[in-house]
Amino acid sequence: MKKQLTLLGLCLCGFISFSVAQDTLKLDLRAAEKMFLEKNCQLIAQHYETEQARAEVITAKLFDNPEIGYESLLYNPETKKFFQNRMPNGQFTAEISWLLKLAGKRNKNIQLAGTGVQLQEYAYFDLMRTLRFDLRTAFYKGHYAQESAKVYRQQLNALEQLLFSSEQQLKMGNIALKDILRIKSQVYALRSEYLSLSNEIAGLESELKTLTGINTVIPIAFILPNDLSVNTKIEIPPYQELLETARTQRADLKAANATISYAEKNLQLQKAMAIPDIELSLTYDQQANYPIHYSGLGIKMPLPLFNRNQGEIKKAKIAIDAGRNALKQQQMTVEQEVFKSYSAAQRTEQLYEGMDQQFGVDFTKLIGEVTRNFSSRNINLLEFLDFYDSYRENMLQLNNLKYERMNAKEEINYVTGSTIFK
Numbered sequence: 443m444k445k446q447l448t449l450l451g452l453c454l455c456g457f458i459s460f461s462v463a464q465d466t467l468k469l470d471l472r473a474a475e476k477m478f479l480e481k482n483c484q485l486i487a488q489h490y491e492t493e494q495a496r497a498e499v500i501t502a503k504l505f506d507n508p509e510i511g512y513e514s515l516l517y518n519p520e521t522k523k524f525f526q527n528r529m530p531n532g533q534f535t536a537e538i539s540w541l542l543k544l545a546g547k548r549n550k551n552i553q554l555a556g557t558g559v560q561l562q563e564y565a566y567f568d569l570m571r572t573l574r575f576d577l578r579t580a581f582y583k584g585h586y587a588q589e590s591a592k593v594y595r596q597q598l599n600a601l602e603q604l605l606f607s608s609e610q611q612l613k614m615g616n617i618a619l620k621d622i623l624r625i626k627s628q629v630y631a632l633r634s635e636y637l638s639l640s641n642e643i644a645g646l647e648s649e650l651k652t653l654t655g656i657n658t659v660i661p662i663a664f665i666l667p668n669d670l671s672v673n674t675k676i677e678i679p680p681y682q683e684l685l686e687t688a689r690t691q692r693a694d695l696k697a698a699n700a701t702i703s704y705a706e707k708n709l710q711l712q713k714a715m716a717i718p719d720i721e722l723s724l725t726y727d728q729q730a731n732y733p734i735h736y737s738g739l740g741i742k743m744p745l746p747l748f749n750r751n752q753g754e755i756k757k758a759k760i761a762i763d764a765g766r767n768a769l770k771q772q773q774m775t776v777e778q779e780v781f782k783s784y785s786a787a788q789r790t791e792q793l794y795e796g797m798d799q800q801f802g803v804d805f806t807k808l809i810g811e812v813t814r815n816f817s818s819r820n821i822n823l824l825e826f827l828d829f830y831d832s833y834r835e836n837m838l839q840l841n842n843l844k845y846e847r848m849n850a851k852e853e854i855n856y857v858t859g860s861t862i863f864k
Contacts (some may be wrong), residue, residue, distance in 0.1 A: 467656065470665040471581050474654055478577050481655030488569050492562040499559060502551040508540040533730050539723035539740075545714035554711055557704040564697035571693060575856040577653045579849055584646035585664035586845040587639060593837045594636040597830060601629050621823045628827050632834075676791055676851060676863070681784045684858050688776050692859035698772045702765040709758035716751040718743045779857040787850035794847050797840075809833050 479485070515533040518526050526532035605625045611617040647662045656662070679687075689695060723740040731738075809829065816826040851863035 466661045466663050468663045468665050470667050471578065472667060474577060474581055474650065477654040482573060482653055484573060485570060488566045492566055495559040495562040499552065499555040502555040506541045508538055511537040529729060533728050535727045537723055537725045539721055542720045542722060544719055545717040547714045550707065550711040550714055554707045557700060557707055560700045561697055561704060564693045564700060568693035568697065571856060571859055573653060575852055578852045580646050580649045581664055582845050582848045584643060584650065585666050586841040587643045587646065588664055590838050590841045591639055591643060593834055594632060594639060597834060598632050598636060601625060601632065605629055624823060624827060678787050678791065679862065681781060684784055684854065685777060685780050687860050688780050688858040692776060695772055695776060698769040702762060702769060705758060705761035705765050709762060712751055712754040712758045716746060718746055783853040783857045787854055790847050790850045794843060
């Protein structure tokens with residue numbers, strides 16, 4: 443009996459480490475970010491939007507083309523001939539005209555298109571800021587979720603071996619049925635929790651693959667680089683410094699300011715549109731005018747009696763007011779986001795610093811002692827399983843705290859639009 447219990451204890455002590463399949467992609471954060479910048483479809487699509495905006499600048503710089511017209515005699519009833527265009531019986535008229543835009547409309551269009559490029563560039567960088575935050579958050583969460591999965595696998599492997607050995611002992615009458623049921627209940631509960639965690643990890647892998655363009659069927663192991671060790675002390679800059687960084691670096695704030703600038707330039711353009719343009723023309727008439735071989739210089743412009751572009755001018759003024767209101771709202775949002783992230787990072791760091799850094803190591807060592815005590819029958823099964831529960835819960839909480847701590851850094855990077863923490 444003693445040899446059997448000793449063997450059972452050795453089975454429990456032998457935690458089986460979580461092994462990564464040979465075809466698993468071992469992905470660290472630096473490599474993931476590189477793939478993200480090269481292959482993310484949303485970033486590529488936004489880049490195309492920026493290039494289209496640059497094409498609008500080219501269009502705005504172009505001058506209007508001159509127009510040429512020609513009119514020929516179709517049918518001469520006197521000579522009964524078609525398309526006679528030579529004297530003395532023929533006739534044709536030719537004209538060339540060119541529209542000259544006044545009030546600086548062309549330059550104002552160029553400036554407006556240039557601001558449109560800025561807006562698209564800010565949209566690109568703001569999208570990158572958001573997606574990079576999603577990428578790094580998913581990576582950290584996936585890494586610590588996989589660390590937690592190791593705990594589940596270790597306990598499941600050990601308890602499944604304990605269950606098998608106990609069932610053998612039950613046949614020999616050396617163990618009570620109630621103990622078997624307790625072990626089975628523990629195993630079933632762990633399997634259910636492990637399944638939920640595995641589904642969460644699969645979801646995080648899917649999110650990361652979408653962001654980086656990794657093949658769907660390739661499993662991922664989230665590898666934390668050494669320079670991103672969670673044990674490195676985090677120095678959080680003062681709130682006011684973070685706020686000033688956000689005000690100067692946030693692409694969405696720059697976009698809000700550029701939106702006002704766009705509306706102001708559009709107002710200038712719409713006011714200029716109220717001023718009529720001039721069309722110059724040069725005409726030649728062979729013999730239907732006076733004198734024969736008539737040539738004339740013409741000028742044409744609309745009279746701004748009714749339509750002076752009043753509606754578009756009013757819309758442009760309203761857009762300026764709306765843009766200023768949106769900027770004010772965005773500034774308040776940034777202040778709230780920065781303060782919230784700063785406060786959360788402070789609380790998380792204080793909690794982490796208050797913990798014994800050897801806690802996880804000591805707890806892991808202690809479970810070996812508990813296992814040996816169980817095999818020596820110094821503690822009963824209920825106490826043993828209770829300690830297993832405590833061990834698992836503490837390891838999961840520790841992994842979650844490590845994730846929250848790393849995520850707090852990413853929150854600060856995100857809300858400030860910078861890379862304070864690399």
